Amino acid sequence: MNNDSIITVKHLYKQFGSFTANKDLNFEVKRGEIFGFLGANGAGKTTTMKILCGLSKPTSGEVTVAGFDVYQDTEKIKRNIGYMSQKFSLYEDLSVIENIVFYGGIYGLGYKEIMRSAKEMLTGLGIWDIRKKVIADLPLGWKQKLAFSLAMLHKPSIIFLDEPTGGVDPVTRRQFWDMIYAAAETGITIFVTTHYMDEAEYCDRVSIMVDGVIVALDSPQQLKAQYQVKTMDEVFLKLARAKTETTNQNQSAL
Amino acid sequence: MKSFLGFVKKEFYHIFRDKRTILILFGIPIVQIMIFGYVVTNELKDMHIAFLDYSHDEVTHQITDKIISSEFYISDGLLENTDEIDAAFKRGKIHEVVVFESNFQEKLMKTGTAEIQIISDASDANTSSQLVSHTSAIILSYVNELNNDNSLPVKINTNTRMFYNESLKGVYLFVPGTIVLILMLISAIMTSISITREKEEGTMETLLVSPLRPTQIIFGKVMPYMVLALINAITILLLGYFVFGLPLQGSLLLLSLETFLFITLALALGILFSTIASSQLVAMFISMFGLLLPTLILSDFIFPIENMPKILQYFTLLIPPRWFLVILKSIMLKGAGFSYVWKETLILVIMTITLFIVSIRKFKSRLE
Numbered sequence: 001m002n003n004d005s006i007i008t009v010k011h012l013y014k015q016f017g018s019f020t021a022n023k024d025l026n027f028e029v030k031r032g033e034i035f036g037f038l039g040a041n042g043a044g045k046t047t048t049m050k051i052l053c054g055l056s057k058p059t060s061g062e063v064t065v066a067g068f069d070v071y072q073d074t075e076k077i078k079r080n081i082g083y084m085s086q087k088f089s090l091y092e093d094l095s096v097i098e099n100i101v102f103y104g105g106i107y108g109l110g111y112k113e114i115m116r117s118a119k120e121m122l123t124g125l126g127i128w129d130i131r132k133k134v135i136a137d138l139p140l141g142w143k144q145k146l147a148f149s150l151a152m153l154h155k156p157s158i159i160f161l162d163e164p165t166g167g168v169d170p171v172t173r174r175q176f177w178d179m180i181y182a183a184a185e186t187g188i189t190i191f192v193t194t195h196y197m198d199e200a201e202y203c204d205r206v207s208i209m210v211d212g213v214i215v216a217l218d219s220p221q222q223l224k225a226q227y228q229v230k231t232m233d234e235v236f237l238k239l240a241r242a243k244t245e246t247t248n249q250n251q252s253a254l
Numbered sequence: 255m256k257s258f259l260g261f262v263k264k265e266f267y268h269i270f271r272d273k274r275t276i277l278i279l280f281g282i283p284i285v286q287i288m289i290f291g292y293v294v295t296n297e298l299k300d301m302h303i304a305f306l307d308y309s310h311d312e313v314t315h316q317i318t319d320k321i322i323s324s325e326f327y328i329s330d331g332l333l334e335n336t337d338e339i340d341a342a343f344k345r346g347k348i349h350e351v352v353v354f355e356s357n358f359q360e361k362l363m364k365t366g367t368a369e370i371q372i373i374s375d376a377s378d379a380n381t382s383s384q385l386v387s388h389t390s391a392i393i394l395s396y397v398n399e400l401n402n403d404n405s406l407p408v409k410i411n412t413n414t415r416m417f418y419n420e421s422l423k424g425v426y427l428f429v430p431g432t433i434v435l436i437l438m439l440i441s442a443i444m445t446s447i448s449i450t451r452e453k454e455e456g457t458m459e460t461l462l463v464s465p466l467r468p469t470q471i472i473f474g475k476v477m478p479y480m481v482l483a484l485i486n487a488i489t490i491l492l493l494g495y496f497v498f499g500l501p502l503q504g505s506l507l508l509l510s511l512e513t514f515l516f517i518t519l520a521l522a523l524g525i526l527f528s529t530i531a532s533s534q535l536v537a538m539f540i541s542m543f544g545l546l547l548p549t550l551i552l553s554d555f556i557f558p559i560e561n562m563p564k565i566l567q568y569f570t571l572l573i574p575p576r577w578f579l580v581i582l583k584s585i586m587l588k589g590a591g592f593s594y595v596w597k598e599t600l601i602l603v604i605m606t607i608t609l610f611i612v613s614i615r616k617f618k619s620r621l622e
Contacts, residue, residue: 088456105259134271
């Protein structure tokens with residue numbers, strides 16, 4: 001295994017009954033990179049993400065995350081990854097600090113350690129003064145930033161972001177990407193799924209998945225050059241359309 | 255372990271910060287026991303009573319007068335024969351009939367004992383039992399008066415018959431019944447709602463990707479409700495004891511252990527429902543219809559099982575509250591020990607284990 005790759009996926013298949021959600025996936029994610037994982041709804045992104053997070057086992061194939069095998073070491077994988085979803089996963093009825101203490105607690109951090117990180121984190125975000133406010137009273141943008149910081153509380157080596165900017169205004173989205181860059185600077189690997197193709201441009205490399213198959217994987221610049229278009233949006237549309245047409249042809253051939 | 259305790263603490267925050275949850279947890283049990291205690295148990299007033307006097311002597315007339323003079327009763331006069339008793343009850347006008355045997359006074363004076371039969375319409379079990387005990391008390395006080403004057407003590411045997419409901423189901427049953435109902439609802443509804451809430455709000459994903467094991471998550475969610483359900487059980491018992499004078503005949507320890515078992519079972523049911531339900535609302539409805547109605551109707555709480563159609567009777571065997579109610583009644587009302595309730599306990603243990611295995615499996619398979 002290449003020392004530089006933190007996620008390795010080889011010939012990953014995932015089947016639910018007769019339905020194949022992931023077909024022969026092969027990719028590597030390098031340490032410290034921002035990896036965009038794109039695909040339409042139902043393309044199989046979530047299935048792959050669940051496997052990488054240790055929530056679900058592949059039907060076949062080799063998958064290692066942070067150097068651990070997804071069949072054997074899900075426990076160790078879970079300790080080494082952070083996760084943030086579109087819903088931010090904060091408890092609305094708990095205060096900022098209570099949320100932090102809770103999350104630190106489930107990762108087995110000591111109280112003193114949690115409080116030290118909390119102070120650092122909240123001062124950094126500029127919300128130390130309102131740490132006793134309940135989450136429900138915070139604006140969406142703050143919740144998002146807090147959720148991201150929380151996902152990094154236990155110092156994971158990879159962080160999975162599942163459509164992290166859904167429902168947030170463009171300015172806040174831009175600020176959020178600044179946070180992602182800052183995190184990547186410190187060596188954390190970012191694995192992000194998104195619907196926004198402009199965000200795909202921010203990634204170091206992106207993969208595009210259509211119907212359970214990865215149809216493209218490269219840097220945004222390379223992909224745009226390859227398909228001779230100006231934006232990632234066009235790349236995505238071209239790929240998705242091409243794939244759909246092949247399936248249609250296959251069906252008519254049958 | 256530390257992360258587990260943090261989890262439980264968080265769960266308590268949820269409970270104590272939500273006024274509705276607090277209300278459901280503590281308001282409903284108290285209101286319910288009060289309703290069952292005061293409203294369902296009718297007050298004795300204007301109870302129609304009739305007499306069937308085969309003797310017509312001084313003593314029977316005195317007793318009749320004494321009963322009628324009580325503020326509770328309205329006399330509907332005399333009946334002629336036993337056939338009229340049933341007819342009178344069926345017309346629904348009469349609540350109680352007092353029957354004096356023939357040669358009442360003569361027997362009482364010569365042998366020192368005589369028989370009075372009190373027949374009451376026990377289709378309303380609570381009223382009926384109060385009525386009977388009140389009549390018996392009047393008769394007893396009459397006997398006491400007689401014995402004060404007499405040197406030779408006499409005795410009147412009261413022989414009670416409850417028409418339509420011989421075993422008098424329902425008497426004092428409301429306290430055990432309410433305990434069963436409340437424990438079932440609180441434990442199952444609250445756990446299923448709190449788990450589906452995590453799913454709905456997306457926090458469950460975070461818990462699942464964390465190093466917490468699924469079993470830890472489940473027990474962390476369940477633990478606080480177990481504590482609260484136990485507090486509820488104690489509250490109801492105390493209310494029953496102090497407000498309604500319901501004695502606890504059997505062992506408190508045994509009662510506590512059995513209650514603990516039943517709560518565990520109800521919690522397992524709650525987890526199972528949460529794996530089926532997609533939202534809090536659905537969880538609530540499943541719990542309501544899946545639990546409230548069967549508990550009310552099929553557990554022997556309100557409707558006696560032996561009066562049900564055979565098919566329904568077999569069906570009640572599957573209803574956990576039915577078995578727990580037997581245990582509760584035996585311990586609380588009859589003072590029975592473990593040797594009397596071990597069969598029911600065993601059934602509950604098997605049900606609990608099965609439910610836990612099924613619900614944890616289902617919970618885990620939902621992750622896929």
